[in-house]
Amino acid sequence: MDGSSVELVEEAKAAERVEKTPEELVAKAIAPVKRGFLRPPPLRPCNDVASDSKSTPSTFVKEKKSKRQLKRERRQEQKSALNICSEIAKTGNVNACPYNEKCRFSHDLEAYRAQKPADLEGICPFTSAEGACPYGLACRFSGTHKDGVAAGTLNLQKKNSEINGLNKDVQKLLWKNKIRFPKADAKLKLLGLLGKANSKIKTFEDKEEGDLTVSNGTHATNDNSCGELVIDSVNKVEGSPKMPEEDDVEGFATDEPRPMKKIKSATNEECCTGNADNGASVQEKDLGKSCTQIEPESTTDNIFSESDGSLKLHPREKKLIDFREKLYLAPLTTVGNLPFRRVCKMLGADVTCGEMAMCTNLLQGQASEWALLRRHSAEDLFGVQICGAYPDTVARTVELIDQECEVDFIDINMGCPIDIVVNKGAGSALLTKPMRMKNIIEAASGIVDKPITVKVRTGFLEGRNRVDSLIADIGQWGANVVTIHGRSRQQRYSKLADWEYIYQCARKSPEALQVLGNGDIFSYLDWNKHKSACPELSTCMIARGALVKPWIFTEIKEQRHWDISSGERLNILKDYVQCGLEHWGSDTKGVETTRHFMLEWLSYTYRYVPVGLLDVIPQQLNWRPPSYFGRDDLETLMASDSAADWVCNCLLFWLINNMVNLPNKTLAIDRPYFSLVIILLQIRISEMLLGKVPPGFSFAPKHKSNAYDRAENG
Incomplete structure (x- = not known):
């Protein structure tokens, strides 16, 4: 299709939007913007602009470099x-x-x-x-x-306001596999989950003589009767099983041989590491205790009778958390970093949770992964989310976090849909293996006195929901809270969440198990609707709604639609920049890291349509905004991706090099420049707050914020 044909299609779509009623637009999931703010159909670009445009994008394409070239550049940069x-x-x-x-x-x-x-x-x-x-x-x-x-x-303010940094001595012991996990191994032994992969380590332990020095300078006697083992975090991986089938419900076999190969570094994995640059902000922290310290009380609790295999552990007193009516900010990959959580706390969030961290990476002592567990003093109710495929890795990670971090609860992710996680048997792949789910939850809950929460999806395959059949068991296995995302793994983030199924699960849950719902909450009316429709639902978790408009927490608490101005939105971005500089640093690297993650956030915020511009309120999360003018130039700059319909490509460099307001003119560019224009507009916002971008700067959003347009596998 040539350029003129594309323009004709765009003109027809724009004319169709103008002619349809607000109700018809809502039925088609198009935001019903008032006609006075809609942009007219785009003008066809002039020939000289069109001819020059063919060579422009090539200057913005990031050059692909070999590993050797990147290494050479790093060495030159160091010098x-x-x-x-x-x-x-x-x-x-x-x-x-x-x-x-x-x-x-x-x-x-x-x-x-x-x-x-x-x-x-x-x-x-x-x-x-x-x-x-x-x-x-x-x-x-x-x-x-x-x-x-x-x-x-170190600056005392930063040192006192952020905690949960990995102690360097503990990190070195993790690198060398010289840390014991007595509670985890005792629990795994009780459950019969110590497989053959640990036999070599146990044999090595039996040959050792004398005392073992632990990281805090104390000594512990090598007593294998308590199940104390040396961690095997480097030579053992979670494995890469085949893609799980729906009918595969076998649990983790006690005699299953575990792979013995070296783990590859997962620093660049999309879902696992989140923000690798966080590692630069990790500060040393000594809690005065080690993850290898053996408590006499735990030893007595873990004694069990060999003759009676059904005898369970002595019940522990859990420090339960009442999540009812609390506003819960979901763990969000990449964007849900500490500065973003601080901003949400300022706007009314009650509960915050860190980004998902992979158990194997934590047990390897990866600084970038441990940075995901950082906590700010403003987060008064804070949890961390971990993800693992096997009971032993999860149990040992839970014990390590319990000893080295200050958290209020630990969440186990059993719903992540990302391929790299599912292919390892973790995340939503566990929904196909209920026995392994049972072993993981039982092992984790029997180690710590903090609440263990679980996040799941409705099922693995579309149309084959299975969480309702497991909801009662999840409570019996030891979980205190379960969060249900109303989509299957196959749906990813396409289509609307199935809240009726969430209600069904909440009504089937035991009284002691709190059930939280998650999916498509974008206003206080959505919150009220779900809470009133199912009183058994403890609260609702807010995820992408907070990415698009973090002031949703204020709207829910004040029970109003906040017609926020562009100046107020800019002030929120300024608060984020301030928090980012405090977290990542005020040097050049810290400034550029702050810029990068702010741009990641801006790749979501452009989807917000101001309340005063809508014919029907409130906005729904799946609505696609049309091309529209804002009430001022700054609001126009923060508008939707349809800015490609009015920014002429001859203005691209002008947008970056000049800090002036945008003219309200109806200009247009070709479709291939769509993502380029949006990135440049976002970069211009970042320059308002963080100065000029450095030479050679490039940015591409890590995640696709609008997943409703294409229903993958749904």
């Missing part, structure tokens, strides 16, 4: 004067680095000052705290430092 040693940047003294000439970073202060990018507008996010800015000269706001560069260590 660059801009890669200044952090100790020298903090103190301003070239003799402050303990490594001297062996340091791999630059010690040339004069060269660094000559090449350092200009300071950003605003003040340093660490100026109000005690002590010096932890980034010193490297801070992009160094001109606002009160006493210049003063000697000091």
